[in-house]
Amino acid sequence: MNTATLLISCPDQKGITATIANFIYKNNGNIEHADQHIDANSNTFFMRIEWSLKGFIIPKKEIAPQFSKVAKKFNMNWSLYFSDDIPKIAIFVSKATYCLYDLLLKHEQDYFSGKIALIISNHDKASTIAKRFGIKFYHYPKNNANKRETEKKELKLLQEEGIELIVLAHYLQIFTKQFTQKYPNSIINIHHSFLPAFAGSNPYRQAYQRGVKIIGATSHYITEKLDSGPIIEHDVIRVDHRRRLLDLKREGQEIEKMVLNRAVRWHLERKILVYGNKTVIFD
Amino acid sequence: MNTATLLISCPDQKGITATIANFIYKNNGNIEHADQHIDANSNTFFMRIEWSLKGFIIPKKEIAPQFSKVAKKFNMNWSLYFSDDIPKIAIFVSKATYCLYDLLLKHEQDYFSGKIALIISNHDKASTIAKRFGIKFYHYPKNNANKRETEKKELKLLQEEGIELIVLAHYLQIFTKQFTQKYPNSIINIHHSFLPAFAGSNPYRQAYQRGVKIIGATSHYITEKLDSGPIIEHDVIRVDHRRRLLDLKREGQEIEKMVLNRAVRWHLERKILVYGNKTVIFD
């Protein structure tokens, strides 16, 4: 079933839902999902609405221009997606490959409404895995001296390939502003702690030393400020004093995979709306 | 803020959302919350929509009659609630009082959009607690011989007091059909297991004997069939071989309280819609 999905935020006022629902109904669309939320503090209206394009009167290309008139009236931030436009994904990875493997397996089993088009790594290790799954692999070593040049190469490649979503599946290089600004709310990272606890490097070691009884993982969008972007998903697992640092890492990996997988899936299903430094997850 | 809330289910078709949203908008209402869901298997549309009555053109008493015209068109099952109609609650309890206590404390702290009007017990034990909190207490002993007669007394009292919601906070008597049919989807029970596992009596003992590693609790609406009504909420807690039966009971109690509390709160906030033997929980 082909559908269109609108993600909308705007100042709250009367008549928004009616106007949007009428736009769909009058053009012969059937709403499949609709969820709205009002943030009372900021008086902001949020909506995700998805409707079937079967029998929809407006042709696909004309929907955005026509909806933009509605949008203007309410001063909306909005984006429109079509289920038959398959987003292309690039995965960045360093040496730890368990998240990469998990994404590739799920991709192979059609869990994602997107296509993993390529893998970029600053190491060569993942090339074998890429080969196993038949995904293009690019080995771009990176250091402080060549970082800006390498990022330019990466950006060029991503644009040529039409990449829409970047997933950092344990990529241990920090991007410069030049890179992150090109992909606002489109770079998903997995951090192996329950942010904001244990930001920065070696979060499991930090957790171990602090003696916490629960460890976690966080998926979030990358912004310029390290480990501080909008949080998409968390999950946690209970640990105890018997766990060595190695055990925290092993048990944490299971959580990391789930938390990253959910973030990627939700992004591709257009269920995430970023406002300020937070996310609304339409479920 | 005074609001009206509609809970709706009907066969899915085009235009439902538009029609409802128009009904509210044209009468100058502002939607505060709206959530809808379509069950694709049965092609059923579900909606919860809540709007502010501030400036709403239709007077409170006229809203239902006027909406019924919309409802007929779409063959809706619907119910309308107003936030300033405070539902009255009766609690039934036997000897275990921890759930009762939890409800009374939360009631005292205004957590519930409802008023606990009375407590009925087949034992005298809870009378002291009722007194502490200033709630009317009725001691109705019950056995197989007097059950039908006692239920009649109870029903009479509930009707005189205008009770809308009955909460079984560990009430160890089974009601007859004569009783349950008077309060469809309005009697909430707490069962101290993760239903459908360990239905019936002594669920902790059953769990202990089976050697499970997680125990749970379930809140559900009472139907004629024991422990088989629509499930509202579950929660669980991890246990291990070191836990004696007594420990399961104690740790389980914390879960029971949370699970019952959530069910009562959601019911009072009109967030639960029953269809078939399942619940839609609008969040």
Added chain:
Amino acid sequence: MNTATLLISCPDQKGITATIANFIYKNNGNIEHADQHIDANSNTFFMRIEWSLKGFIIPKKEIAPQFSKVAKKFNMNWSLYFSDDIPKIAIFVSKATYCLYDLLLKHEQDYFSGKIALIISNHDKASTIAKRFGIKFYHYPKNNANKRETEKKELKLLQEEGIELIVLAHYLQIFTKQFTQKYPNSIINIHHSFLPAFAGSNPYRQAYQRGVKIIGATSHYITEKLDSGPIIEHDVIRVDHRRRLLDLKREGQEIEKMVLNRAVRWHLERKILVYGNKTVIFD
């Protein structure tokens, strides 16, 4: 059943377990629980061992002196507890009383191997609750000017009453070093966040603003450094964008109660051993 419990830590070496087990066996004791742990990093041995005193040859008063000879040999830190010595507890509370209530209810139902002897508050609000439960209540208002003087009064009272464990059930005053040093590893605090995230004041507000998807609570021993003492227990609950700040507080309270309750119970059952800034929880 009367039991003795030893909590032991010392450098690991051969023969520790054998020596301790022999000490108990030769004096005709039956071990009820024994658990040991070795921290490989620091080569430290930890043990909790509990045995029945029924038929034990050494009289209660002589056990410590006799065991001290064993202890010296292995350079042990150790403490010895008897199940029939009921520890006395003082609760400190400010205005929020839900944790206090929970502790008092559980105390009334004999969940704790200890006796709540008194409640101290910088406000008068909790006096009614103290009365309901028949617990002595002391109203000691506190400000920066009178803090040291008030703490002296408090310490005097605690010593006169023979208090062994202090529970801060939402007590919003920070103690000085003069106070905390008198009760090392004996003051349990509940912090309403998943420490080390959101230390300091208004953790729910901090969590709300950061947009986390899971909130938590932490019980820990108080040290001189705010919110940095050894963590005893954590728990968490999932939240989403629909939750207002008030909702986070309400849902978090359920977690806070459980997490504080567990810490108090484990402390009283002599299941917690502090080493460095961490805890070993013998289960």
Added chain:
Amino acid sequence: MNTATLLISCPDQKGITATIANFIYKNNGNIEHADQHIDANSNTFFMRIEWSLKGFIIPKKEIAPQFSKVAKKFNMNWSLYFSDDIPKIAIFVSKATYCLYDLLLKHEQDYFSGKIALIISNHDKASTIAKRFGIKFYHYPKNNANKRETEKKELKLLQEEGIELIVLAHYLQIFTKQFTQKYPNSIINIHHSFLPAFAGSNPYRQAYQRGVKIIGATSHYITEKLDSGPIIEHDVIRVDHRRRLLDLKREGQEIEKMVLNRAVRWHLERKILVYGNKTVIFD
């Protein structure tokens, strides 16, 4: 580090721990882990004790005969394991391969104290995966007519290969008594529900129809009675009315993998002791 591990159960009495600890100490062993548990209902003593063989006086082959004298005195059920005896594992699988994949990946990363020696399947589908990972693959189709014959072939192969642990990673054939009796407490199955709820076939469908709010998975040892053997581990995940049957399956898979992985790991680390129809998991 080479270690020996004893798993022991016997009627509780004085002196067991002392005797075992002395046996190790006098032969110059250093205890690395020791945990014991007493089931008060049945007066049964359980222990797991692991010690370093570095400098241990008794040669490996002589440990069992010598310990058997101790064991006889206390009427022990016991088993002795050595960390340098690597158990061999066979995986049985049908068409769903996500659990198989997870086990193979973890095996490749040395998570298990065991060696996956071969894969047996009633379908050919998993042969490609087996090849990818370089594991021997046997395709043994099975139906009611050839079941007993096929099981004989399987048993022969397992014995020839010296298989000690059998993991059913979604194997949809039920074994006969002839098979299961050869591997008591040595066949681990993953059931995709929170047993005892939804035993039998199609557990996700059953869960979906019952309208539960939490789904789970269970790993357990196989006995003659379907889905009724000793439970090793459970885990759960929250679902809601928006989840279709397909979603339950997908989200449940993540839980299944974790629950099976833990059971296999614990079995191989000799942390599981079965008594009656329950397990003691030494942690």
